[in-house]
Every structure is written in structure tokens, then in C-alpha cells.
Amino acid sequence: MNIRRIWSNVWPPLLAVILFLFIWQIATSLFQIDKWMLPSPTDISREAAAEGAGLWTHTQATLKLMLLGFSIGTAVGLLVAFTLHYIPFLRKALYPLIILSQNVPIIALAPLLMIWFGFGILPKIIVITLVCFFPIAVAAMDGLSRTDHVMLDYMRMAGASKWDIFIKLEVPYALPAIMSGAKIAATYSVMGAIIAEWIGASKGIGYYMMLQKSSFRTDRIFVAIAIIVTISLAMFLLISLLEKWLIRYHPSER
Amino acid sequence: MNSNTNLQATTSSALEIEAAHLAFRERRQSLPVLNQISLTVPNGKFVSIIGPSGCGKSTLFHVIGGLVKPDSGKILLHGKDVTGERGHISYVPQKPALFPWRSTLDNITLAREIAGMPIKAAREEAQAWLGRAGLAEFAQAYPHKLSGGMQQRASFLRGLLAPQEVLLLDEPFSALDALTRSDMQRWLLDIWEENQRTVLMITHSVEEALMLSDSIYLFSSRPATVLHRIDVPFTRPRTEQLLDDPRFLELKRDITAQMRVQMHKNQPL
Ligand SMILES: Nc1ncnc2c1ncn2[C@@H]1O[C@H](COP(=O)(O)OP(=O)(O)O)[C@@H](O)[C@H]1O
Ligand SMILES: [Mg+2]
Numbered sequence: 001m002n003i004r005r006i007w008s009n010v011w012p013p014l015l016a017v018i019l020f021l022f023i024w025q026i027a028t029s030l031f032q033i034d035k036w037m038l039p040s041p042t043d044i045s046r047e048a049a050a051e052g053a054g055l056w057t058h059t060q061a062t063l064k065l066m067l068l069g070f071s072i073g074t075a076v077g078l079l080v081a082f083t084l085h086y087i088p089f090l091r092k093a094l095y096p097l098i099i100l101s102q103n104v105p106i107i108a109l110a111p112l113l114m115i116w117f118g119f120g121i122l123p124k125i126i127v128i129t130l131v132c133f134f135p136i137a138v139a140a141m142d143g144l145s146r147t148d149h150v151m152l153d154y155m156r157m158a159g160a161s162k163w164d165i166f167i168k169l170e171v172p173y174a175l176p177a178i179m180s181g182a183k184i185a186a187t188y189s190v191m192g193a194i195i196a197e198w199i200g201a202s203k204g205i206g207y208y209m210m211l212q213k214s215s216f217r218t219d220r221i222f223v224a225i226a227i228i229v230t231i232s233l234a235m236f237l238l239i240s241l242l243e244k245w246l247i248r249y250h251p252s253e254r
Numbered sequence: 255m256n257s258n259t260n261l262q263a264t265t266s267s268a269l270e271i272e273a274a275h276l277a278f279r280e281r282r283q284s285l286p287v288l289n290q291i292s293l294t295v296p297n298g299k300f301v302s303i304i305g306p307s308g309c310g311k312s313t314l315f316h317v318i319g320g321l322v323k324p325d326s327g328k329i330l331l332h333g334k335d336v337t338g339e340r341g342h343i344s345y346v347p348q349k350p351a352l353f354p355w356r357s358t359l360d361n362i363t364l365a366r367e368i369a370g371m372p373i374k375a376a377r378e379e380a381q382a383w384l385g386r387a388g389l390a391e392f393a394q395a396y397p398h399k400l401s402g403g404m405q406q407r408a409s410f411l412r413g414l415l416a417p418q419e420v421l422l423l424d425e426p427f428s429a430l431d432a433l434t435r436s437d438m439q440r441w442l443l444d445i446w447e448e449n450q451r452t453v454l455m456i457t458h459s460v461e462e463a464l465m466l467s468d469s470i471y472l473f474s475s476r477p478a479t480v481l482h483r484i485d486v487p488f489t490r491p492r493t494e495q496l497l498d499d500p501r502f503l504e505l506k507r508d509i510t511a512q513m514r515v516q517m518h519k520n521q522p523l
Binding site: 148150151153154155156157158159160164168169172175247248249 | 316319320321340341342343344345347348349351353354355364365367368369396397398416422
């Protein structure tokens with residue numbers, strides 16, 4: 001894809017965001033909204049600059065937690081998908097439960113995890129893993145089950161082993177699906193990290209938000225939100241680039 | 255079928271199917287697909303199957319390839335019973351089914367890779383074959399860069415480079431337009447007359463079958479039975495002039511008429 005094509009996709013939403021911030025700015029001064037209710041974009045950016053160094057340590061903590069959680073969540077998701085794919089009985093038995101498990105709000109589970117596993121990194125990783133593994137597992141299982149049956153017949157007739165079929169056909173075939181799952185999981189992992197930090201942490205953006213909430217520093221909460229959005233976008237972009245690199249062939253058949 | 259003739263044929267035949275019988279069972283329904291199919295592909299010969307669509311030709315290939323076990327009957331390769339075993343034949347499916355994430359070259363060497371053969375030698379040989387198929391500059395390209403005819407040629411090369419002796423071609427040209435198709439037939443004929451691999455091909459085209467084959471099996475509509483075996487009398491190498499040969503035209507007319515009867519049995523006009 002060339003620069004011009006990318007730019008033509010980027011400028012309309014960018015313009016919308018700028019317009020939105022502009023209206024926000026005008027509205028806060030026009031209606032004289034209190035700063036603790038809704039700070040203006042300039043207030044927020046001023047506060048961000050002032051908080052600089054401290055914010056960076058919090059951001060780093062969140063990034064570390066998120067990346068670790070995302071990696072483990074992805075690994076668990078893939079493992080679950082591969083296992084269920086190869087053991088049809090397990091798939092039948094567990095797949096509905098996995099779907100059902102998504103109806104339990106993670107925010108409700110988090111306090112339990114804290115009670116069971118303390119305030120260390122383990123319960124936080126579990127929270128992120130729980131939100132990440134699902135989109136990966138479902139996407140991977142879906143991708144694996146869609147494997148082109150003519151290609152599969154070819155591999156089987158050629159006498160390919162199960163392992164060969166897995167590694168030379170099923171995984172590459174499912175890769176685009178897995179990558180779409182990973183994109184969703186990536187944004188979820190940011191959310192998971194923030195929730196984990198809300199429940200119990202001594203650093204991180206989530207912790208920072210809770211701190212500011214108790215002193216009604218709305219402007220600083222907005223700064224935190226801006227950082228979260230930035231991290232989410234960066235993660236999404238990172239996975240998209242990885243996807244581009246991994247799937248260099250034209251995915252025309254899907 | 256007479257079992258004596260079968261026994262005598264065993265020695266010189268590469269592939270032999272003995273009274274293969276198969277019905278697909280779904281719920282309480284039973285769908286008979288293969289009805290006592292017996293056929294022989296002699297060593298180094300080109301044999302075709304013609305039959306109405308949906309009669310069970312592809313299913314027969316699946317049985318030969320070991321994907322589906324027949325309810326009864328045997329598949330013999332050089333006299334050895336390989337019923338239900340995989341990895342003994344080389345298969346060229348109806349769609350090219352090249353792996354989109356592999357370069358054309360890596361697609362062609364796939365069968366050798368699976369067989370655990372040295373990859374370097376395979377790549378060199380594949381490169382040479384790509385040249386002969388007019389695909390030399392596409393060796394490193396992904397399959398989507400290839401036209402339909404080129405993809406089919408690549409798929410055929412993948413089958414040709416496989417270590418297995420017997421090639422199964424399932425309607426290899428059916429997805430191509432008429433011009434490309436006759437081009438491909440010509441190409442296949444040349445390649446085959448040089449290499450003389452043992453081939454069993456499914457086709458819809460009577461002309462194609464007559465042009466390429468040493469013998470043709472006519473299948474009935476489902477459940478497939480062997481109606482006739484036609485020995486194609488024309489000498490090799492064959493050229494396009496054959497298309498105007500009166501004997502060729504007569505055989506074509508004859509087979510086409512029989513096929514029409516079979517098709518109308520299924521769907522009366
Ligand atoms: N796995 C299967 N289960 C049930 N029915 C099948 C299966 N495979 C093929 N059939 C049926 O068997 C018949 C023959 O199919 P096929 O061998 O593909 O025909 P063709 O002669 O056109 O290649 C068709 O009616 C098809 O629907
Ligand atoms: Mg078919």
C-alpha cells in the first residue's frame with residue numbers, strides 16, 4: 001500500500017477528531033463549564049505536560065503489565081484453540097462453556113482474584129489473560145475449522161502426517177483469522193490492564209486514575225484516558241503491522 | 255466381472271481397482287455411490303474416466319487415495335493391497351488448490367517435502383520444470399499472481415514432481431476457458447508422451463479423453479458402475495490432426511451418445 005492510500009484513509013477520521021476537540025474547546029468556554037466537571041482540551045494538555053515524568057513511570061508500568069498479559073493471553077488462547085480443534089469431544093464439551101464464560105463481567109471476577117492471589121502481578125495477569133484468550137481462541141478455532149478441504153484432501157492423499165497438516169496447512173490457513181483475533185485481544189488487553197490496576201496496584205495508569213478520582217481531578221482523569229487511547233491505538237497498529245508482515249501474500253480467497 | 259482376467263492383469267498393471275463398493279450413510283439414509291467398480295491402469299498408460307457429474311468419480315479418487323474406505327473391494331498398487339492407505343498416489347485436484355502463502359516453487363516441491371525428500375534437489379528440478387511450463391519467472395511469485403491456466407499448470411507440476419508413480423487427475427481443465435483448455439491439453443499430451451507416467455484422469459470432455467488416453471472407462475450415473483471400456487486405437491505421438499480423423503469423430507459421436515443416455519436417466523428432459 002502506498003503513502004497516498006494510507007493518507008486517504010487517515011485524514012477523514014483525523015479531521016473528525018480535530019473538529020470534535022475544537023467544538024469541545026469552544027463549548028467549555030461558551031457555556032462556562034466548571035473545570036472539575038469538564039475540562040477543556042487545552043486544560044487537559046496543560047495538565048499532561050505538567051505531570052510529565054510521573055505519568056511516564058505509570059505508563060511504563062501499565063505497558064509492561066499489558067504486554068506480559070497479552071503475550072500470555074495469546075499463548076493460552078492458541079493453546080486452547082489447538083487443543084479443542086484436535087480433540088472434538090473436548091470441543092463439544094467446552095466450547096459452549098467458553099462462550100458462556102464471556103457473560104461473566106471481568107470486573108466482577110477481579111476482586112475475587114485479588115482475594116485468592118493477593119496484590120502481586122499474578123491476579124493482574126490472570127485478569128488480562130481472561131479477557132485476551134477469548135477472541136484469540138474463538139478466531140483460531142474458527143480459522144482452523146475453515147481449512148480449505150481440497151487442500152486438506154491434497155495433503156492427506158500425499159500422505160502428510162497430522163503434524164505436517166497442522167504446520168504446513170492449518171496454521172497458515174488460520175493465520176489471517178488469528179491475526180484479526182489478536183487485534184481485538186490487543187485492545188482488550190489494555191482494558192484488562194486498567195481494570196486490574198483499579199482493583200489493586202501501587203503504580204500504573206489505572207492506579208493513577210483511581211488516585212485522581214478521589215480528589216476530583218477530572219482533568220487528570222482525561223489525561224489518563226488520552227494515554228489509554230494512545231496505548232490501544234499503538235497496540236492495534238503494532239499488530240496490524242505484524243499482520244502485514246506475516247501475511248504478505250494476497251488473501252484473495254477469503 | 256471375471257476374476258481370472260483380473261489376476262492375470264495384476265503383474266503389468268500399476269493401479270487396479272477390484273469391485274469397489276461404497277455407500278455414504280447419513281442419518282438413516284444410505285446413498286450408494288460406487289457400485290462394484292473395477293478398473294485397471296496399466297503401467298505407464300493414460301486412462302480416463304468419463305461419467306455424468308455427481309456419479310461418484312471424485313469419490314472413487316478419494317477411495318483410491320485412502321481418504322474414504324470402500325465398503326468392499328480392494329485397491330491394488332503393483333499388486334499390493336493398499337486399500338485405505340494414504341500417501342501412495344499423486345493427486346491433482348479439480349481446483350488448483352495451491353497454497354497461497356507459498357511461492358509457486360515452494361508449492362511445487364510440497365509433495366517431496368511431505369515425503370521427506372531432500373529439498374535442494376527438489377527445488378532444482380522444480381525450477382527446471384517451471385521453465386518448461388513457461389512459469390520460470392513466476393517461481394518466487396505467490397500463486398495469486400498467476401492466471402487460471404498457469405495455476406493449473408503449477409498444480410499439475412506439483413503432482414508430476416511427487417515421488418508417487420500413479421497420477422490421479424480430477425477434471426484438471428474443467429475450470430479453464432476453451433482456448434486455455436486446448437492449450438493445456440496439448441501441453442499435457444507433450445509432457446506425458448515424454449514421461450509416460452501412469453495416469454488416471456477424470457474428465458467431462460469426450461474429445462479430451464480421446465485425445466489423451468490409451469483407454470477410457472465410461473461410468474453410469476449414480477451409483478457409478480463401469481458401462482464400457484473403450485480402447486483408444488490412435489498411435490502416438492498424437493497431433494491436432496487427429497481431431498478431424500473420421501475414426502476419431504465416430505468414436506466421439508458414439509461415446510457422446512452413450513453419455514447423453516446416462517445424463518437423461520438422471521434428469522429427464
Ligand atoms: N462425504 C460425502 N458424504 C456424503 N455424500 C457425499 C460425500 N462426498 C460426495 N457425496 C455425494 O456423492 C455423490 C458423488 O459425488 P462426486 O464423487 O463428487 O461426483 P463426481 O462424479 O461429480 O465427481 C454426490 O451425490 C455427492 O453429493
Ligand atoms: Mg468431481
